[in-house]
Amino acid sequence: MNTGCHRVLIATFLCICSAVLYAAEPEPLGHLIEPGYTPEDAADEQGLWLEIKEYERSLNQSALLVRQAELRNYIEGIVCRVAADYCNDFRVYLVRNPGFNASMTATGMMQIWTGLIVRASSTDEIAAVFGHEIAHYTRLHSLQGFRRLKSQMASASVLDLGLTILTGVPVPLGQASALLNYLAFNRQQETEADLLGVQLVAAAAYDPHASYRVWNQLQQEENAAAVKREKAGVFSQTHPNSEARAEYLLQYVSQEFGPADVEQVADQALLNILNNHYLFLMEDQLDTNRFGRTREILVRHTKLGVKPGLVNYFFGETYRQRGEPGDRELAIAAYTKSTESDGSPPQTFKNLGYLHLKAGDVPLAQKYFREYLEAQPDASDRAMIEFYLEDQES
């Protein structure tokens, strides 16, 4: 089957599924397992748990795991509050990855990417994503998906064999259809997890309205992206798209919990986390070389109240990295603003020095290079800076 035909088929199929989903009145959802659940009877489920535990052992040793206690405590605290009685069922792994994602396995192993923290405007939004993941766990979605796929692939293989005998051409139509079904089934699970997640978040006294704000913001970031992704991101491959999701969550939350508060209160817990770990979180984002997305995140952080010295330093970094006509001036302005504000890192002086060197203003470049070395006497690039200082003086 060619890709275009395949896409049309998928799109048609999903439209039908979505229509069914939105037309139906959401039923109240409950948990399917008790806290402390472990598989006892089913061999396939036990096998699945063993496989995941093996993977978890290797993940535990990954150098990409975030080990800082403050960050871990913040994240684990939110998980536990949303999970309530299920708190002890989860092992939380915070992974250095600038993308937006969180995932949950059947065993309660939860992976959270640092890009989620960078993109959140409030702790409530992070809680909303966790509520969704916890709902996947208590509704046994991974196990259901695993079993459904296994049985469909088996019967699909028989169908494919029949087709091959009849036509003489090996066409994996049955398996393709099974995968398509699995995808649709996942999306239905996603909607279930969204709705139960909102209930968990509200029960934990987080703002349920945060559940749709997350998706609105992701959509804004996608719109601001200079380079669009060819393939949908990890999240959107198996999840309803951000716009559709924000829409049905808005409807559901407004109906269940009333309208949102007009006044948004500054989230000090998230602000502390961002302020204390901003450099590594945003450097990972900056390295992706995605100007539009990074800029959108920085605009959000400005509104949120992250230390202006930090945010403006990264505005300077994004303009300097893009390097289009006029960007040097924008970068200098942002760095200068950073040096006049709270939280400006020493690198700001260095980069101001380099930019003025480029612009031919040697005395000003020297001034900033000296300020950089004063602020960071043990800088690992001291030899390079001293080279420029000596070079300019000779």
Next chain:
Amino acid sequence: MKFVKLIFVALGIILSGCTTTYSLVSPGAVAVDSLTVQIGSGWNRAPSTQTRSARSNAETWTKDGLLLDRLVIIPGVADGESLLVSRSESAALPVFRADMLPNEIEELVESSMLKFFGEGNSVVSSEGLRPYRFGDHVGFMFEVDAIVSDSPRYRGLVGAFIANNELYILYYLAAVPYYFDKHLVEAQRAIQSAVLNQ
């Protein structure tokens, strides 16, 4: 008939640039496009089929296999070009600009390596930027560190200079512990010997 000839010529060009086996790089002076490096012992030149993200005029050498160590030589990157090639339009590869200063080349390498290992699957950092003279050209060197998901951790040594508005870059990247140290002296000697052909 003309059309058939054209197909054969095109096939010849494609096949000549598409090597599939490793070849020995013998000790002594070795020319890689417009660069020459001196090596004290032999390396294995990786075939283009093993280095799909490499530029056409770049070479990748290894001692113990590409997963464990590699010495990459990238000559003549022009303004607006990237250090790697990618078929994906969404890769957002960073590009070299002729007016870049050493700190920006350092970031260019960091970001390029991140794309090489996989965005989201790796964290690349650098340190120790310092000046170094490559023949008649003032350049610089620095170290890199790459943490990669489901892979060994890598350390690297990078040397680079700009000549005639083009970037010349050489880097050694190897797994830690053990392999980085095993070939560091040899790789450093090769990187530091790099000069532009007269």
